[in-house]
Amino acid sequence: MPSWEALVREHGPLVLRAAWRVLRDVQEAEDVAQEVLLELYRARPEPRDYRPGLLRCMAVRRAVDRLRRRRPGVSVNGLAVPDPGGGPEEEAAGRELAERLRAGVALLPPRQAEVFCLRFLHGLSYDEIAAGLGVSRDAVAVALHEARARLRAHLGAALEETLP
Amino acid sequence: MNDRSLDELDGLLRQAVEAWRAEPEPAAALDAALQRLRRPPRRGPRSAWRLAPALVAACLAGVFLFWVPSAFAALAETMRPPLAAAPPAIDAQLRAAWRPVLVVHIASLMLGYLFFLAGWAAAQLDVFLRVFSLRWLSRVGPRASPVGAAAGAALWLAGVILGAWWASAVLGRAWGWDPREVGGLVTVAAGAAWWLLGRRLRDDEGVWPAAVAAVGVAVVVYSYWYSTIGASGHSYEFRRSGVAIDVCVAANLLLLATAWLAERLQGRPAA
Numbered sequence A: 001m002p003s004w005e006a007l008v009r010e011h012g013p014l015v016l017r018a019a020w021r022v023l024r025d026v027q028e029a030e031d032v033a034q035e036v037l038l039e040l041y042r043a044r045p046e047p048r049d050y051r052p053g054l055l056r057c058m059a060v061r062r063a064v065d066r067l068r069r070r071r072p073g074v075s076v077n078g079l080a081v082p083d084p085g086g087g088p089e090e091e092a093a094g095r096e097l098a099e100r101l102r103a104g105v106a107l108l109p110p111r112q113a114e115v116f117c118l119r120f121l122h123g124l125s126y127d128e129i130a131a132g133l134g135v136s137r138d139a140v141a142v143a144l145h146e147a148r149a150r151l152r153a154h155l156g157a158a159l160e161e162t163l164p
Numbered sequence B: 001m002n003d004r005s006l007d008e009l010d011g012l013l014r015q016a017v018e019a020w021r022a023e024p025e026p027a028a029a030l031d032a033a034l035q036r037l038r039r040p041p042r043r044g045p046r047s048a049w050r051l052a053p054a055l056v057a058a059c060l061a062g063v064f065l066f067w068v069p070s071a072f073a074a075l076a077e078t079m080r081p082p083l084a085a086a087p088p089a090i091d092a093q094l095r096a097a098w099r100p101v102l103v104v105h106i107a108s109l110m111l112g113y114l115f116f117l118a119g120w121a122a123a124q125l126d127v128f129l130r131v132f133s134l135r136w137l138s139r140v141g142p143r144a145s146p147v148g149a150a151a152g153a154a155l156w157l158a159g160v161i162l163g164a165w166w167a168s169a170v171l172g173r174a175w176g177w178d179p180r181e182v183g184g185l186v187t188v189a190a191g192a193a194w195w196l197l198g199r200r201l202r203d204d205e206g207v208w209p210a211a212v213a214a215v216g217v218a219v220v221v222y223s224y225w226y227s228t229i230g231a232s233g234h235s236y237e238f239r240r241s242g243v244a245i246d247v248c249v250a251a252n253l254l255l256l257a258t259a260w261l262a263e264r265l266q267g268r269p270a271a
Helices: A004-023 A026-043 A052-069 A088-107 A110-121 A126-133 A137-162 B006-022 B027-038 B048-079 B092-097 B099-131 B141-170 B179-200 B208-230 B235-265
Strands: none
Touching (some): A004 A026, A004 A110, A052 A088, A088 A137, A110 A126, A137 B006, B092 B099, B092 B141, B099 B179, B141 B179, B141 B208, B208 B235
């Protein structure tokens, strides 16, 4: 009988943290991790040597799906640019900025959101992303370029709403 | 936003990414989640016998779907006014003159069927692949289905209007509530409902987009069966065609029920 526990022991931490890094919600990350691990379990009952990049891609794909399904929250605070090395106010501003970016990523087309998260949150190379998502390196570069342009516009618009 | 430079916005984006990455990791909560994940799923992912309720439900649905349209057609037959001894003669010259409209009308309806079937097939293929854990099409089907429905409904609406135009010229009345005309209206309504519901569900990851497509196409096919075979005098094809459609609809329902149940069974293990 294949060992579910061995699969979770071997790959669980990486998958769970990869999902959490996108979602910032333990419960949702746990759901994503379970979906990914079940997919691995069904595909190959015996634990194999999965590449970390591939596992991250699987987790991020599902995490992005969940991120996109979230209802966009309405922020009561305006968007402020935090000063580096600041105190609690800057921390709060940083959280707000990160929340705005998450909302922006949730509005991106799925492929762009996945590529953006894999590149900037997980630090994967273009080649690793291309291999994990099954697309060409050029497609990764184009998706990343478009994602950055959209997110710049999203954050710029948020800043405009805040500043007089 | 226009007066902000690209560098400034790029810097803002970098800061936002840093802020996102810098959020502290709740190590204890993640460890607890990992402990919960270690418990094996209470229900095995590949226990085929657990799909038995879905099989039974699908068979019952198939039987139900066989009897409802059969009863509907039988009732329609009893309510149908007796046929005139001879159908009213249509002026051959008039009919020939209006033949182009009839040809476009039929072409529009046939093309509409093609779009309906393409949207339906995309959604069902998606579910089929999902059942076997091949997720590469999983974002195509739910999006293709309402497009097919919209194109099919639009073509059918055009076809119904063209048919009414032809009938007003050749038969002397645009609308007579005969089975084909009612069938056309039902098809347009089904396509429109499928389109509207499908659009709302286009981002849904479950089986519901495919279920909407399945119901939509079932109504379209039953409408065809009723209006051209069940109630139009071609009684020699009545039973066989009805059963064939029922079998297809039942198989479709079986696929959806299996996928739905598989998703439920492979969901979160009980804590």
